[in-house]
Amino acid sequence: MQCDWLHSGPQLWLRCVHRQVRLRTGKQEEHRGWLLTVDPVSHSVVLLNFREDGASVRVVMGHAVKHVEVLQEPDQEMAERLRSFFLPPNTLSLDPEELLRRRLTVCRWLQKNRLPVEEDGDELRVAGVLTIKAPYGPEDCCSSNQIILERIQRLVQLQPDPHLETHPGQTGITSSN
Numbered sequence: 001m002q003c004d005w006l007h008s009g010p011q012l013w014l015r016c017v018h019r020q021v022r023l024r025t026g027k028q029e030e031h032r033g034w035l036l037t038v039d040p041v042s043h044s045v046v047l048l049n050f051r052e053d054g055a056s057v058r059v060v061m062g063h064a065v066k067h068v069e070v071l072q073e074p075d076q077e078m079a080e081r082l083r084s085f086f087l088p089p090n091t092l093s094l095d096p097e098e099l100l101r102r103r104l105t106v107c108r109w110l111q112k113n114r115l116p117v118e119e120d121g122d123e124l125r126v127a128g129v130l131t132i133k134a135p136y137g138p139e140d141c142c143s144s145n146q147i148i149l150e151r152i153q154r155l156v157q158l159q160p161d162p163h164l165e166t167h168p169g170q171t172g173i174t175s176s177n
Contacts, residue, residue, distance in 0.1 A: 005065035006043055012068075013038040018082045020072035023047070025064040032071070033058060034082055048085060055085070094135055102136040109159045110152075126152055 005023075016035050023031040023045060033047030036057075043062025048055060074082060094102075099122070107124055110117045118125045124132040130143035130152050138153040 005045075005068050006062060008043075008068075010040065013040075016068055016070060018074050018079060019070045020074070021047070022069045022071055023060055023065050024067040024069075025060065026066055027064070031058060031060055034074070034078070035068075036082060036085070038062075048082065050081070099134050099136075103134070106132060106136045106156060106159065110155065113155060115152075115155075132156070 017037060019035055020033070021035045025031070031047055033049040036046040036048045038045055039062065043065065045060045045062065045065060045068075047058045047060060049058070103119070103122070103124060107117050107119065110124070110126060116127050120131075122134055124136070126132065127148070129145055130141060130148055132152075133140045133142070136156075138157045141149055141153050141156065143149040143152070
């Protein structure tokens, strides 16, 4: 399949995602790799190449791409590698029971610190303005309010290990006075 990339649309892009492709640019250069994603605004392409010592990621600007040719469909193993490439390593190894335990532990910790928390599927919603996704660490918090984001991230980071014994009267709440 060859095409004029800049004038193509999402239907073609979706047919190319997670496929090994050859890109030809305006300078008659050629780039090969597994097409990971396409930016819908700039049409830029993210190519991924696996090597023995890791992987390389290359972004080819959309305006430079003249033709795209699909070279290979992914097998099941490659499709999984492509889907999980940018996921944090600890997310891949956690089973559903461990994720449930973490979610409940974080939920109880935030409630103990007097924050309103609701479970929304696999996510935690804090005060309606912050979301915590699996695996429920500080880096998994998302909010448009930077101040709240930083405070909740710090609180999640300070959460005591549930496997360690806590002493009576210890609340985990600290004062900056």
